[in-house]
Amino acid sequence: MGTTLGKPFAGIFQETEPRIVFFGLPGTGKSSILHKLKTGEVLSTNIPTVGLDMESFKYKNSSFCFVEMGGQYRYKMIPLWKHYFQQVSGFVYVVDTKDRERMEEAKSFLHMVMDEIQGNVPDNVAVLVYANKHEVPGAMTAYEISNELDLASLRQKNWQRNWHVQSSCALSGDGLHEGLDWLLKNAERM
Numbered sequence: 001m002g003t004t005l006g007k008p009f010a011g012i013f014q015e016t017e018p019r020i021v022f023f024g025l026p027g028t029g030k031s032s033i034l035h036k037l038k039t040g041e042v043l044s045t046n047i048p049t050v051g052l053d054m055e056s057f058k059y060k061n062s063s064f065c066f067v068e069m070g071g072q073y074r075y076k077m078i079p080l081w082k083h084y085f086q087q088v089s090g091f092v093y094v095v096d097t098k099d100r101e102r103m104e105e106a107k108s109f110l111h112m113v114m115d116e117i118q119g120n121v122p123d124n125v126a127v128l129v130y131a132n133k134h135e136v137p138g139a140m141t142a143y144e145i146s147n148e149l150d151l152a153s154l155r156q157k158n159w160q161r162n163w164h165v166q167s168s169c170a171l172s173g174d175g176l177h178e179g180l181d182w183l184l185k186n187a188e189r190m
């Protein structure tokens, strides 16, 4: 991972592989999940992603371009979604299931992005939600997360978009493959 906001965006997205975009509030575990999926190892650093990162790697014998929208500048990056994510094959929204205090913001950010892409990204591009850090005592369940994020109302707004919540742990890898396998089965242009 290594592309930052400082680079000209026009030249960034030249990959031919299907593009999967990770987003979420800061510190929810996006980089950790991507690192675990790529290497099978636990990410040992704890450095917030600046701007966006992207990296291509193979998952189950197929190559994908994984993009992480860093959480820190999430609101500043909203205008980018419309322009740079028309060719997206799937979305991954990462939520910290132990962080009840930020659940309201997690909901409003998700709805904000989905409103932004409505009409620009085909309705059948699916969204996987990783209910991450699920091993922490007191973490919310996948069912609680779908209620907290009000996924039902998102479905009403856009009935064609498919959703799935998968409990996960980026440290052990629990749930990561199940979630991504669901997304790839439901993804556009694979």
Ligand SMILES: Nc1nc2c(ncn2[C@@H]2O[C@H](COP(=O)(O)OP(=O)(O)OP(=O)(O)O)[C@@H](O)[C@H]2O)c(=O)[nH]1
Pocket: 024, 025, 026, 027, 028, 029, 030, 031, 032, 033, 046, 047, 048, 049, 050, 069, 070, 071, 072, 094, 132, 133, 134, 135, 136, 168, 169, 170, 171
């Ligand atoms: N307990 C636990 N900690 C996790 C898990 N996933 C990530 N973390 C920790 O959460 C912290 C933030 O992880 P990152 O992967 O950097 O989070 P991020 O979503 O990429 O954050 P930004 O790049 O700032 O948006 C790190 O200390 C990770 O070790 C998990 O499943 N369980």
Ligand SMILES: [Mg+2]
Pocket: 030, 031, 032, 047, 048, 049, 068, 070, 071
């Ligand atoms: Mg990150």
